[in-house]
Amino acid sequence: MNIKEKLLKVCENVCFCEPMKKHTTFKVGGPADIFCEPKNIEEIKNIMDVLKDEKINYLIIGNGSNLLVADKGLKGAVIRIGDKMSDIKVCGTRMYAQSGALLSKTANMALKNSLTGMECISGIPGSVGGAVYMNAGAYGTEMSQIVNSVTYMSAKGEIKTILNKDIGFGYRKSFFTDSDNIILYCELQLEEGKAEEISARMKEVSIKRTSKQPLSVPSAGSVFKRPEGYFAGKLIEECGLKGFSVGGAEVSQLHAGFIINKGDATAADVMAVIKHVQEEVYKKFGIILETEVKILGEH
Numbered sequence: 001m002n003i004k005e006k007l008l009k010v011c012e013n014v015c016f017c018e019p020m021k022k023h024t025t026f027k028v029g030g031p032a033d034i035f036c037e038p039k040n041i042e043e044i045k046n047i048m049d050v051l052k053d054e055k056i057n058y059l060i061i062g063n064g065s066n067l068l069v070a071d072k073g074l075k076g077a078v079i080r081i082g083d084k085m086s087d088i089k090v091c092g093t094r095m096y097a098q099s100g101a102l103l104s105k106t107a108n109m110a111l112k113n114s115l116t117g118m119e120c121i122s123g124i125p126g127s128v129g130g131a132v133y134m135n136a137g138a139y140g141t142e143m144s145q146i147v148n149s150v151t152y153m154s155a156k157g158e159i160k161t162i163l164n165k166d167i168g169f170g171y172r173k174s175f176f177t178d179s180d181n182i183i184l185y186c187e188l189q190l191e192e193g194k195a196e197e198i199s200a201r202m203k204e205v206s207i208k209r210t211s212k213q214p215l216s217v218p219s220a221g222s223v224f225k226r227p228e229g230y231f232a233g234k235l236i237e238e239c240g241l242k243g244f245s246v247g248g249a250e251v252s253q254l255h256a257g258f259i260i261n262k263g264d265a266t267a268a269d270v271m272a273v274i275k276h277v278q279e280e281v282y283k284k285f286g287i288i289l290e291t292e293v294k295i296l297g298e299h
């Protein structure tokens with residue numbers, strides 16, 4: 001059996017030469033050699049066994065909202081943990097979310113059950129897995145404040161549970177950053193609240209987001225990490241770079257921390273804008289802007 005046949009035998013949703021622009025909110029990125037969307041833990045394990053046998057590297061993605069994939073695409077396999085693994089269960093004030101569940105869906109489930117704690121992060125367009133990996137956060141709440149434990153599969157295929165105190169959450173990083181572990185599900189600890197108040201807070205945060213962020217065009221959110229003591233967007237704006245563009249990629253006029261895809265941007269265009277912004281901010285302020293967005297493949 002060749003690799004295609006082996007994978008098709010263990011996973012219903014496998015394709016080859018899959019354009020990554022279909023799976024990233026930036027809507028850029030060339031093809032992944034292999035693209036799998038497992039529907040349960042057993043399929044993940046079987047895919048991993050095949051990849052290990054064939055010595056093929058893999059990359060896990062969630063909703064693709066923090067990724068910049070090269071135009072040449074990705075060698076090896078991409079395993080997407082998305083809506084096929086997105087169950088959410090509620091038990092008292094605890095929620096159990098599979099890693100493919102969107103944060104928005106999880107927050108809506110919390111609202112339905114009058115549980116408070118997720119309002120501020122309800123508008124982040126990531127999956128629970130991606131949000132844990134990144135320790136995503138907004139408006140004063142980050143994942144580290146609501147995660148009790150995370151269950152994951154190690155690269156060897158073992159299933160382990162790690163408690164919050166051992167996850168090493170930091171600014172946009174966690175125990176999972178740069179590891180091969182696959183986040184499977186997450187136990188969240190929320191608090192009892194009042195549905196009307198939770199709903200009002202979610203609306204308030206959503207209005208803030210819509211007025212301050214370019215949400216109607218493709219992007220990957222804030223491209224750069226916040227340098228200590230500064231805001232990346234403000235530094236970029238002060239360099240006069242709002243609206244700076246290369247090809248189809250442009251520094252957003254609404255929020256200078258965002259780079260938007262005006263429709264036909266390539267990853268090379270986005271990279272050129274990133275480099276220019278980094279150079280100009282360094283020249284003017286001596287500050288190095290590090291990317292928050294994960295840059296994948298050969299650029």
Ligand SMILES: Cc1cc2nc3c(=O)[nH]c(=O)nc-3n(C[C@H](O)[C@H](O)[C@H](O)COP(=O)(O)OP(=O)(O)OC[C@H]3O[C@@H](n4cnc5c(N)ncnc54)[C@H](O)[C@@H]3O)c2cc1C
Nearest residue numbers: 062063064065066126127129130131133136137183220221
């Ligand atoms: C319009 C917009 C607004 C945004 N606003 C915010 C914001 O306010 N705050 C914020 O923090 N972020 C924000 N982001 C960025 C992004 O949504 C978050 O980083 C989010 O947590 C990424 O989740 P994802 O599922 O899309 O992960 P992906 O982008 O698919 O992946 C991100 C990283 O997580 C890893 N990963 C994903 N799933 C798993 C898994 N199951 N197991 C192991 N590793 C995994 C990937 O390998 C990758 O390294 C925004 C993005 C956009 C487009």
